[in-house]
Amino acid sequence: MAQHAPPARGARLGRAAGANGSGSTVSGVVLLLPGASRFPPGPVRPLARALARAGGAQGLVAHAVVHGGDAPREEQAAWAVAETVRRYGDVPVCLAGYGAGGRAALRAAGADAVNSVVALAPSLAGADRDGAPEPVKQLSGRRVLIVHGTNDSRSDPEESFRLAARAKKANRSTCRFEVHSDGHGLREHQAEVVALAVDFVLGSVLSEPYSRPVTDALAAPPPLGLRMPLASGFGRALRR
Template identity: 80%
Template sequence: MAHHAPPARGARLGRAAGANGSGSTESAEIAVSGVVLLLPGASRWSPGPVRALARALARAGGAEGLVAHAVLPGGAPRDEEARWAADEVVRRYGDVPVCLAGHGAGGRTALAAAGHAAVTSVVALAPCLPEEAPGGSPDPVKQLSGRRVLIVHGTNDRRSDPEVSYRLATRAKKANRATCRFEVHSDGHSLRDHRAEVVALSVDFVLGSVFSGRYSRPVTDALAAPPPLGLRMPLASGFGRSPRR
Protein backbone atom coordinates (compact mmCIF):
# COMPACT_ATOMS: atom_id res chain seq x y z
CA MET A 1 0.00 0.00 0.00
CA ALA A 2 1.53 3.27 -1.08
CA HIS A 3 1.70 6.38 1.04
CA HIS A 4 -0.44 8.85 -0.87
CA ALA A 5 1.12 12.24 -1.40
CA PRO A 6 -0.97 15.25 -2.41
CA PRO A 7 -0.99 16.07 -6.12
CA ALA A 8 2.19 17.94 -7.05
CA ARG A 9 1.49 21.10 -9.03
CA GLY A 10 2.40 20.42 -12.65
CA ALA A 11 4.85 17.59 -11.98
CA ARG A 12 4.77 14.71 -14.44
CA LEU A 13 6.67 11.59 -15.38
CA GLY A 14 8.84 11.63 -18.48
CA ARG A 15 8.61 9.01 -21.18
CA ALA A 16 9.34 5.47 -20.00
CA ALA A 17 12.76 4.04 -20.82
CA GLY A 18 13.24 0.30 -20.49
CA ALA A 19 10.59 -2.42 -20.62
CA ASN A 20 8.07 -1.53 -23.33
CA GLY A 21 9.57 1.94 -23.63
CA SER A 22 12.36 3.79 -25.41
CA GLY A 23 15.83 2.37 -25.02
CA SER A 24 14.71 -1.23 -24.54
CA THR A 25 16.40 -3.85 -26.67
CA GLU A 26 13.32 -6.09 -26.46
CA SER A 27 10.35 -5.64 -28.76
CA ALA A 28 8.06 -8.15 -27.02
CA GLU A 29 5.65 -6.98 -24.34
CA ILE A 30 7.33 -7.23 -20.94
CA ALA A 31 5.59 -6.86 -17.59
CA VAL A 32 6.99 -3.99 -15.52
CA SER A 33 8.56 -5.40 -12.37
CA GLY A 34 10.54 -2.43 -11.09
CA VAL A 35 10.76 1.34 -11.61
CA VAL A 36 13.55 3.88 -11.20
CA LEU A 37 12.49 7.49 -10.71
CA LEU A 38 15.25 9.81 -11.89
CA LEU A 39 15.59 13.13 -10.09
CA PRO A 40 17.91 15.56 -11.91
CA GLY A 41 19.81 18.39 -10.28
CA ALA A 42 18.69 21.98 -10.00
CA SER A 43 19.57 22.84 -13.62
CA ARG A 44 18.13 21.01 -16.60
CA TRP A 45 21.10 22.31 -18.61
CA SER A 46 23.48 20.34 -16.41
CA PRO A 47 21.88 16.92 -15.86
CA GLY A 48 25.10 15.37 -14.55
CA PRO A 49 25.08 11.57 -14.83
CA VAL A 50 21.28 11.18 -14.72
CA ARG A 51 20.72 11.11 -18.49
CA ALA A 52 23.47 8.55 -19.06
CA LEU A 53 22.12 6.51 -16.13
CA ALA A 54 18.65 6.41 -17.69
CA ARG A 55 20.04 5.02 -20.94
CA ALA A 56 22.20 2.46 -19.14
CA LEU A 57 19.31 1.26 -16.97
CA ALA A 58 17.10 0.82 -20.03
CA ARG A 59 19.75 -1.31 -21.72
CA ALA A 60 20.70 -3.36 -18.68
CA GLY A 61 17.31 -3.85 -17.05
CA GLY A 62 14.67 -3.54 -19.77
CA ALA A 63 14.58 -7.28 -20.44
CA GLU A 64 13.97 -7.90 -16.73
CA GLY A 65 11.03 -5.51 -16.64
CA LEU A 66 12.79 -2.39 -15.37
CA VAL A 67 11.40 1.02 -16.35
CA ALA A 68 13.03 4.40 -15.76
CA HIS A 69 11.09 7.67 -15.64
CA ALA A 70 12.47 11.16 -15.17
CA VAL A 71 10.43 13.21 -12.72
CA LEU A 72 9.75 16.48 -14.54
CA PRO A 73 9.26 19.28 -12.00
CA GLY A 74 6.23 21.50 -11.89
CA GLY A 75 7.07 23.97 -9.16
CA ALA A 76 6.01 22.11 -6.01
CA PRO A 77 8.59 21.22 -3.33
CA ARG A 78 10.89 18.60 -4.77
CA ASP A 79 10.29 15.95 -2.11
CA GLU A 80 6.55 16.39 -2.58
CA GLU A 81 6.96 15.84 -6.32
CA ALA A 82 9.03 12.71 -5.72
CA ARG A 83 6.36 11.26 -3.42
CA TRP A 84 3.68 12.10 -5.97
CA ALA A 85 5.76 10.34 -8.63
CA ALA A 86 5.99 7.21 -6.46
CA ASP A 87 2.21 7.29 -6.06
CA GLU A 88 1.89 7.61 -9.83
CA VAL A 89 4.13 4.56 -10.31
CA VAL A 90 1.85 2.51 -8.06
CA ARG A 91 -1.20 3.75 -9.97
CA ARG A 92 0.31 2.81 -13.35
CA TYR A 93 2.20 -0.37 -12.56
CA GLY A 94 0.91 -1.72 -9.26
CA ASP A 95 2.99 -2.61 -6.21
CA VAL A 96 6.42 -2.82 -7.83
CA PRO A 97 9.68 -1.85 -6.09
CA VAL A 98 10.73 1.75 -6.69
CA CYS A 99 14.26 3.15 -6.64
CA LEU A 100 14.78 6.90 -6.28
CA ALA A 101 17.95 8.01 -8.07
CA GLY A 102 19.09 11.62 -8.16
CA HIS A 103 22.07 13.89 -8.69
CA GLY A 104 22.88 17.08 -6.80
CA ALA A 105 19.65 18.58 -5.50
CA GLY A 106 17.93 15.48 -6.87
CA GLY A 107 20.20 13.34 -4.73
CA ARG A 108 19.04 15.13 -1.60
CA THR A 109 15.43 14.72 -2.76
CA ALA A 110 15.95 10.98 -3.25
CA LEU A 111 17.20 10.66 0.31
CA ALA A 112 14.43 12.85 1.74
CA ALA A 113 11.56 11.08 -0.06
CA ALA A 114 12.76 7.54 0.68
CA GLY A 115 10.10 7.03 3.34
CA HIS A 116 7.40 6.45 0.70
CA ALA A 117 6.07 2.91 1.15
CA ALA A 118 6.83 1.90 -2.46
CA VAL A 119 10.50 2.94 -2.27
CA THR A 120 12.93 0.10 -1.59
CA SER A 121 16.25 1.66 -2.63
CA VAL A 122 17.97 5.01 -3.11
CA VAL A 123 20.89 6.22 -5.24
CA ALA A 124 22.19 9.68 -4.30
CA LEU A 125 24.93 11.02 -6.58
CA ALA A 126 26.82 14.04 -5.21
CA PRO A 127 23.81 15.01 -3.07
CA CYS A 128 23.58 18.72 -2.28
CA LEU A 129 23.17 18.60 1.49
CA PRO A 130 23.12 21.67 3.73
CA GLU A 131 26.10 22.45 5.91
CA GLU A 132 25.49 21.23 9.44
CA ALA A 133 25.63 24.34 11.59
CA PRO A 134 26.53 23.89 15.28
CA GLY A 135 23.32 23.29 17.17
CA GLY A 136 21.35 22.92 13.95
CA SER A 137 19.31 19.95 12.81
CA PRO A 138 21.00 17.87 10.07
CA ASP A 139 18.94 16.18 7.37
CA PRO A 140 17.01 13.24 8.88
CA VAL A 141 17.88 9.61 8.12
CA LYS A 142 14.97 7.79 9.79
CA GLN A 143 13.18 7.54 6.43
CA LEU A 144 16.08 5.44 5.06
CA SER A 145 15.36 2.58 7.45
CA GLY A 146 14.62 -0.63 5.55
CA ARG A 147 15.92 0.77 2.23
CA ARG A 148 19.11 -0.06 0.37
CA VAL A 149 21.12 3.12 0.05
CA LEU A 150 24.02 4.08 -2.23
CA ILE A 151 25.73 7.46 -1.98
CA VAL A 152 28.46 8.45 -4.45
CA HIS A 153 30.52 11.62 -4.06
CA GLY A 154 33.54 13.13 -5.81
CA THR A 155 36.33 14.11 -3.44
CA ASN A 156 36.90 17.40 -5.33
CA ASP A 157 33.25 18.47 -5.27
CA ARG A 158 33.20 22.23 -4.63
CA ARG A 159 29.42 22.62 -4.83
CA SER A 160 28.39 20.07 -2.23
CA ASP A 161 30.80 19.11 0.54
CA PRO A 162 31.55 15.37 0.38
CA GLU A 163 32.22 15.35 4.12
CA VAL A 164 28.60 16.30 4.77
CA SER A 165 27.37 13.29 2.79
CA TYR A 166 29.86 11.13 4.71
CA ARG A 167 28.44 12.31 8.03
CA LEU A 168 24.89 11.67 6.82
CA ALA A 169 25.92 8.18 5.67
CA THR A 170 27.47 7.53 9.08
CA ARG A 171 24.21 8.41 10.82
CA ALA A 172 22.21 6.37 8.30
CA LYS A 173 24.45 3.32 8.76
CA LYS A 174 23.68 3.23 12.48
CA ALA A 175 19.99 2.72 11.76
CA ASN A 176 20.31 0.88 8.46
CA ARG A 177 23.15 -1.53 7.74
CA ALA A 178 22.21 -1.62 4.03
CA THR A 179 23.93 1.72 3.45
CA CYS A 180 27.13 2.23 1.47
CA ARG A 181 29.02 5.20 0.12
CA PHE A 182 31.68 5.39 -2.60
CA GLU A 183 34.23 8.16 -3.10
CA VAL A 184 35.32 9.13 -6.61
CA HIS A 185 38.81 10.44 -6.11
CA SER A 186 39.72 13.66 -7.94
CA ASP A 187 36.24 14.05 -9.49
CA GLY A 188 33.99 17.08 -9.09
CA HIS A 189 30.28 17.71 -8.65
CA SER A 190 29.23 16.60 -12.14
CA LEU A 191 31.18 13.33 -11.80
CA ARG A 192 32.26 13.86 -15.39
CA ASP A 193 35.78 12.46 -15.23
CA HIS A 194 34.61 9.03 -14.10
CA ARG A 195 31.11 9.11 -15.56
CA ALA A 196 31.27 5.57 -16.98
CA GLU A 197 32.31 4.09 -13.64
CA VAL A 198 29.66 6.03 -11.70
CA VAL A 199 26.93 4.90 -14.09
CA ALA A 200 28.14 1.27 -14.01
CA LEU A 201 28.19 1.31 -10.20
CA SER A 202 24.69 2.77 -10.05
CA VAL A 203 23.31 0.20 -12.52
CA ASP A 204 24.92 -2.63 -10.55
CA PHE A 205 23.34 -1.34 -7.34
CA VAL A 206 19.89 -0.78 -8.87
CA LEU A 207 19.66 -4.19 -10.53
CA GLY A 208 20.85 -5.90 -7.36
CA SER A 209 18.45 -3.96 -5.17
CA VAL A 210 15.38 -4.24 -7.38
CA PHE A 211 15.81 -7.78 -8.74
CA SER A 212 18.49 -10.25 -7.76
CA GLY A 213 19.81 -9.18 -4.38
CA ARG A 214 23.30 -9.80 -5.79
CA TYR A 215 25.94 -7.14 -6.29
CA SER A 216 29.44 -6.80 -7.62
CA ARG A 217 32.18 -7.54 -5.10
CA PRO A 218 32.94 -3.85 -4.33
CA VAL A 219 29.28 -3.12 -3.51
CA THR A 220 28.96 -6.31 -1.44
CA ASP A 221 32.09 -5.37 0.49
CA ALA A 222 30.93 -1.79 1.01
CA LEU A 223 27.54 -2.89 2.36
CA ALA A 224 29.17 -5.38 4.72
CA ALA A 225 32.02 -3.20 5.99
CA PRO A 226 31.59 -1.11 9.15
CA PRO A 227 32.26 2.64 9.12
CA PRO A 228 34.40 4.21 7.93
CA LEU A 229 35.47 1.54 5.43
CA GLY A 230 32.07 0.94 3.85
CA LEU A 231 31.38 4.66 3.65
CA ARG A 232 34.69 5.72 2.10
CA MET A 233 34.95 2.93 -0.45
CA PRO A 234 37.04 4.13 -3.41
CA LEU A 235 35.43 3.69 -6.81
CA ALA A 236 38.05 1.91 -8.87
CA SER A 237 38.97 3.25 -12.28
CA GLY A 238 37.53 0.98 -14.94
CA PHE A 239 34.68 -0.33 -12.76
CA GLY A 240 32.06 -1.99 -14.92
CA ARG A 241 34.29 -2.85 -17.86
CA SER A 242 34.29 -6.53 -16.87
CA PRO A 243 31.09 -8.63 -16.70
CA ARG A 244 28.77 -7.62 -13.87
CA ARG A 245 28.35 -11.12 -12.48
Protein backbone atom coordinates in the same frame (compact mmCIF):
# COMPACT_ATOMS: atom_id res chain seq x y z
CA MET B 1 -10.81 2.77 -12.52
CA ALA B 2 -7.43 3.82 -11.08
CA GLN B 3 -7.29 7.29 -9.61
CA HIS B 4 -4.52 9.73 -10.40
CA ALA B 5 -2.04 10.48 -7.65
CA PRO B 6 -2.60 13.93 -6.11
CA PRO B 7 -0.73 16.57 -8.12
CA ALA B 8 2.45 18.13 -6.74
CA ARG B 9 2.24 21.57 -8.36
CA GLY B 10 3.94 20.87 -11.64
CA ALA B 11 5.69 17.48 -11.44
CA ARG B 12 5.18 14.88 -14.13
CA LEU B 13 6.78 11.64 -15.24
CA GLY B 14 8.80 11.64 -18.43
CA ARG B 15 8.57 8.95 -21.08
CA ALA B 16 9.29 5.42 -19.91
CA ALA B 17 12.61 3.87 -20.88
CA GLY B 18 13.20 0.14 -20.60
CA ALA B 19 10.28 -2.30 -20.42
CA ASN B 20 7.32 -1.40 -22.58
CA GLY B 21 5.36 0.18 -19.71
CA SER B 22 2.66 -2.49 -19.48
CA GLY B 23 1.70 -3.23 -15.89
CA SER B 24 1.94 -6.98 -16.62
CA THR B 25 5.60 -6.79 -17.64
CA VAL B 26 7.07 -4.20 -15.27
CA SER B 27 9.00 -5.68 -12.36
CA GLY B 28 10.62 -2.52 -10.99
CA VAL B 29 10.80 1.23 -11.57
CA VAL B 30 13.62 3.74 -11.22
CA LEU B 31 12.62 7.38 -10.80
CA LEU B 32 15.40 9.70 -11.93
CA LEU B 33 15.53 13.04 -10.13
CA PRO B 34 17.70 15.64 -11.91
CA GLY B 35 19.77 18.32 -10.26
CA ALA B 36 19.16 22.06 -10.31
CA SER B 37 18.37 23.23 -13.83
CA ARG B 38 21.08 25.91 -13.80
CA PHE B 39 23.77 23.22 -13.60
CA PRO B 40 24.71 20.55 -16.17
CA PRO B 41 22.56 17.39 -15.90
CA GLY B 42 25.42 15.23 -14.63
CA PRO B 43 25.10 11.45 -15.05
CA VAL B 44 21.27 11.28 -15.08
CA ARG B 45 20.76 10.90 -18.84
CA PRO B 46 23.46 8.26 -19.40
CA LEU B 47 22.18 6.44 -16.32
CA ALA B 48 18.67 6.29 -17.78
CA ARG B 49 20.00 4.80 -21.02
CA ALA B 50 22.21 2.32 -19.19
CA LEU B 51 19.35 1.16 -16.95
CA ALA B 52 17.11 0.60 -19.97
CA ARG B 53 19.80 -1.49 -21.68
CA ALA B 54 20.74 -3.49 -18.61
CA GLY B 55 17.33 -4.11 -17.08
CA GLY B 56 14.68 -3.57 -19.73
CA ALA B 57 14.47 -7.24 -20.68
CA GLN B 58 13.84 -8.11 -17.02
CA GLY B 59 11.01 -5.58 -16.73
CA LEU B 60 12.87 -2.56 -15.38
CA VAL B 61 11.44 0.85 -16.29
CA ALA B 62 13.12 4.23 -15.80
CA HIS B 63 11.24 7.54 -15.70
CA ALA B 64 12.71 11.00 -15.32
CA VAL B 65 10.74 13.15 -12.89
CA VAL B 66 10.16 16.46 -14.65
CA HIS B 67 10.00 19.20 -12.06
CA GLY B 68 7.82 22.28 -12.32
CA GLY B 69 5.98 24.73 -10.12
CA ASP B 70 7.06 25.67 -6.62
CA ALA B 71 6.57 22.46 -4.65
CA PRO B 72 9.67 21.20 -2.80
CA ARG B 73 11.59 18.61 -4.78
CA GLU B 74 11.05 15.91 -2.17
CA GLU B 75 7.29 16.55 -2.36
CA GLN B 76 7.41 16.15 -6.13
CA ALA B 77 9.43 12.97 -5.71
CA ALA B 78 6.83 11.61 -3.30
CA TRP B 79 4.13 12.41 -5.85
CA ALA B 80 6.13 10.55 -8.51
CA VAL B 81 6.28 7.45 -6.28
CA ALA B 82 2.50 7.57 -5.78
CA GLU B 83 1.96 7.99 -9.52
CA THR B 84 4.28 5.04 -10.19
CA VAL B 85 2.21 2.83 -7.87
CA ARG B 86 -0.96 3.98 -9.64
CA ARG B 87 0.47 3.07 -13.04
CA TYR B 88 2.36 -0.13 -12.28
CA GLY B 89 0.98 -1.49 -9.03
CA ASP B 90 3.01 -3.09 -6.26
CA VAL B 91 6.52 -3.02 -7.73
CA PRO B 92 9.77 -1.95 -6.02
CA VAL B 93 10.81 1.64 -6.69
CA CYS B 94 14.30 3.11 -6.62
CA LEU B 95 14.76 6.85 -6.27
CA ALA B 96 17.94 7.88 -8.10
CA GLY B 97 18.88 11.55 -7.92
CA TYR B 98 21.77 13.86 -8.72
CA GLY B 99 22.65 17.06 -6.87
CA ALA B 100 19.44 18.61 -5.57
CA GLY B 101 17.68 15.51 -6.88
CA GLY B 102 19.97 13.36 -4.73
CA ARG B 103 18.84 15.21 -1.64
CA ALA B 104 15.19 14.83 -2.73
CA ALA B 105 15.71 11.09 -3.27
CA LEU B 106 17.09 10.69 0.24
CA ARG B 107 14.32 12.76 1.81
CA ALA B 108 11.46 11.05 -0.07
CA ALA B 109 12.67 7.52 0.66
CA GLY B 110 10.04 6.94 3.35
CA ALA B 111 7.29 6.18 0.81
CA ASP B 112 6.15 2.58 1.21
CA ALA B 113 6.98 1.55 -2.37
CA VAL B 114 10.59 2.76 -2.19
CA ASN B 115 13.06 -0.06 -1.59
CA SER B 116 16.29 1.70 -2.54
CA VAL B 117 17.96 5.08 -3.08
CA VAL B 118 20.87 6.21 -5.24
CA ALA B 119 22.17 9.68 -4.38
CA LEU B 120 24.85 11.03 -6.74
CA ALA B 121 26.71 14.10 -5.45
CA PRO B 122 23.73 15.01 -3.25
CA SER B 123 23.44 18.69 -2.40
CA LEU B 124 22.94 18.59 1.34
CA ALA B 125 22.41 21.64 3.50
CA GLY B 126 23.92 20.03 6.58
CA ALA B 127 21.15 21.39 8.80
CA ASP B 128 17.76 22.99 8.34
CA ARG B 129 16.72 26.41 9.59
CA ASP B 130 16.09 25.01 13.06
CA GLY B 131 19.58 23.54 13.22
CA ALA B 132 18.39 19.94 12.85
CA PRO B 133 20.59 17.68 10.68
CA GLU B 134 19.38 16.07 7.48
CA PRO B 135 16.86 13.35 8.42
CA VAL B 136 17.82 9.68 8.08
CA LYS B 137 14.91 7.88 9.77
CA GLN B 138 13.12 7.53 6.42
CA LEU B 139 16.05 5.47 5.08
CA SER B 140 15.41 2.62 7.50
CA GLY B 141 14.71 -0.61 5.62
CA ARG B 142 15.96 0.80 2.30
CA ARG B 143 19.15 -0.01 0.42
CA VAL B 144 21.15 3.17 0.05
CA LEU B 145 24.04 4.09 -2.25
CA ILE B 146 25.71 7.49 -2.09
CA VAL B 147 28.40 8.49 -4.59
CA HIS B 148 30.41 11.69 -4.23
CA GLY B 149 33.41 13.25 -5.93
CA THR B 150 36.16 14.24 -3.54
CA ASN B 151 36.74 17.53 -5.41
CA ASP B 152 33.09 18.60 -5.40
CA SER B 153 33.02 22.37 -4.82
CA ARG B 154 29.23 22.75 -5.06
CA SER B 155 28.11 20.14 -2.54
CA ASP B 156 30.42 19.20 0.31
CA PRO B 157 31.32 15.48 0.15
CA GLU B 158 31.84 15.47 3.91
CA GLU B 159 28.16 16.31 4.38
CA SER B 160 27.16 13.13 2.54
CA PHE B 161 29.69 11.16 4.58
CA ARG B 162 28.20 12.44 7.84
CA LEU B 163 24.68 11.64 6.64
CA ALA B 164 25.78 8.14 5.58
CA ALA B 165 27.44 7.58 8.97
CA ARG B 166 24.23 8.47 10.80
CA ALA B 167 22.13 6.36 8.42
CA LYS B 168 24.45 3.36 8.80
CA LYS B 169 23.79 3.21 12.55
CA ALA B 170 20.15 2.34 11.95
CA ASN B 171 20.43 0.80 8.49
CA ARG B 172 23.26 -1.59 7.66
CA SER B 173 22.25 -1.58 3.98
CA THR B 174 23.97 1.76 3.42
CA CYS B 175 27.16 2.31 1.44
CA ARG B 176 29.01 5.27 0.01
CA PHE B 177 31.66 5.47 -2.70
CA GLU B 178 34.17 8.27 -3.22
CA VAL B 179 35.24 9.26 -6.73
CA HIS B 180 38.73 10.62 -6.21
CA SER B 181 39.63 13.80 -8.08
CA ASP B 182 36.13 14.18 -9.56
CA GLY B 183 33.90 17.22 -9.17
CA HIS B 184 30.19 17.85 -8.82
CA GLY B 185 29.31 16.73 -12.34
CA LEU B 186 31.13 13.39 -11.93
CA ARG B 187 32.30 13.78 -15.52
CA GLU B 188 35.86 12.46 -15.21
CA HIS B 189 34.65 9.00 -14.21
CA GLN B 190 31.10 9.08 -15.52
CA ALA B 191 31.26 5.58 -17.04
CA GLU B 192 32.32 4.09 -13.69
CA VAL B 193 29.67 6.04 -11.76
CA VAL B 194 26.94 4.90 -14.15
CA ALA B 195 28.14 1.28 -14.01
CA LEU B 196 28.14 1.38 -10.21
CA ALA B 197 24.63 2.83 -10.05
CA VAL B 198 23.33 0.23 -12.54
CA ASP B 199 24.93 -2.58 -10.55
CA PHE B 200 23.30 -1.31 -7.36
CA VAL B 201 19.87 -0.86 -8.96
CA LEU B 202 19.84 -4.32 -10.55
CA GLY B 203 20.79 -5.85 -7.22
CA SER B 204 18.33 -3.83 -5.16
CA VAL B 205 15.32 -3.77 -7.49
CA LEU B 206 15.69 -6.98 -9.52
CA SER B 207 17.53 -9.04 -6.86
CA GLU B 208 20.52 -9.73 -9.10
CA PRO B 209 23.88 -10.36 -7.41
CA TYR B 210 25.79 -7.24 -6.49
CA SER B 211 29.35 -6.88 -7.74
CA ARG B 212 32.07 -7.63 -5.21
CA PRO B 213 32.85 -3.94 -4.49
CA VAL B 214 29.20 -3.20 -3.66
CA THR B 215 28.89 -6.34 -1.55
CA ASP B 216 32.04 -5.40 0.35
CA ALA B 217 30.91 -1.82 0.85
CA LEU B 218 27.55 -2.88 2.28
CA ALA B 219 29.22 -5.37 4.62
CA ALA B 220 32.12 -3.20 5.79
CA PRO B 221 31.77 -1.32 9.07
CA PRO B 222 32.04 2.45 9.05
CA PRO B 223 34.00 4.32 7.99
CA LEU B 224 35.35 1.72 5.51
CA GLY B 225 32.04 1.04 3.79
CA LEU B 226 31.32 4.75 3.59
CA ARG B 227 34.62 5.81 2.03
CA MET B 228 34.98 3.09 -0.59
CA PRO B 229 37.07 4.29 -3.54
CA LEU B 230 35.44 3.82 -6.92
CA ALA B 231 38.05 2.03 -8.96
CA SER B 232 38.99 3.33 -12.39
CA GLY B 233 37.48 1.03 -15.01
CA PHE B 234 34.71 -0.26 -12.72
CA GLY B 235 32.08 -2.06 -14.74
CA ARG B 236 34.20 -3.12 -17.70
CA ALA B 237 34.60 -6.64 -16.39
CA LEU B 238 31.10 -7.02 -14.96
CA ARG B 239 28.95 -9.58 -16.72
CA ARG B 240 25.26 -8.82 -17.07
